[in-house]
Amino acid sequence: MQEKIREELGESIKVKEKLSPEDIAAAADLITEAFNSGGKILLCGNGGSAADCQHIAGEFIGRFKKERDALPAISLSTDTSILTALANDYGGDIIFSRQVEALGREGDVLVAFSTSGTSPNIIKAAEAARDRKMKVIGFTGANGEKLKKLSDVCIMAGSKDTPRIQEAHITAAHIICGLVEANLF
Template sequence: MDKYISSIFEEMKEVQNRFVMESMPVLIAIATEITQCFEKGGKLLICGNGGSAADAQHIAAEFVNRFKMERPPLPAIAITTDTSIITSIGNDYEFNDIFLKQVSALGNENDILWGISTSGNSENVVRALREADRLKIRIIGFTGRDGGKMKGLCDILFQSPTDNTPRIQEIHIAAAHIICQLVDEMMFGKFA
């Protein structure tokens, strides 16, 4: 078992090293886009399924409450959290519309939709991205290595440098934390 655990950590280190080497420009671009969104009075709408839904909630909390520094709350909504909305849309229409309808109801031109899907193929996320595009909402995507269907739908796409779902999810939350910290610093700290 020790060797098995060690091999997991070795894989994690390898993926993290690729992440560091390949990702700096896209992380800066995403943080810049979010900063501009907030400065224009826009908000983040964040969505995903399963672990990506949990990441959406985690990211929204970092912006609304705080990340590391004391600063004013920033407007971010995880559209994965309202069970009444999700179940009514799923029941009355279909599950693939649960994010689309929320983007349609809540999204404005100065906003950003941040879609998260390890495969890049989650149909409810893809439909939400298409709705955001129709509404002229900027789109950030987080996917795995090949990007899936999301690849051609995002203004900025972060692709985790692996196809292994647990490693994708670990990189996604690391990338999100870096983005949160960069936005804080761009708005209120070192880079303001």
């Protein structure tokens, strides 16, 4: 069992080491620019990625490492009344894009998580953000070209294994939170 644990830890480290520092810095710069200009970030993802969106929104609204003013961040996966109404009335593919249409403005940033890079509701959200002249930061895995094409910056975890991708994503997102705090405060 301990050998399996070491193997899993080693795989996680390898995937994280493949993350692009340049892309992480560029994502932090886009978010910093949005906050500096009065914009906000909207976050969307499915399953574990939805949990990551809630986590990161909490880091910006609360604090990451230092006491500071709250920063405007909205996870689009938290309101079950909105999500279920949209899924029931329009279908699951638009649960995030419809919210982007309602809440997104030029100067805002959409942070879109999709481990596959092909989730229809995430792709539609990125397209809606583009239509609103928002910036898009994609978080995806090794096969995420579809989301990457819609993104100004794409954090690609070099793996096809969902748990490893998610671990790399939260690491990159935490680094981004720290960089944004350092840029603003």
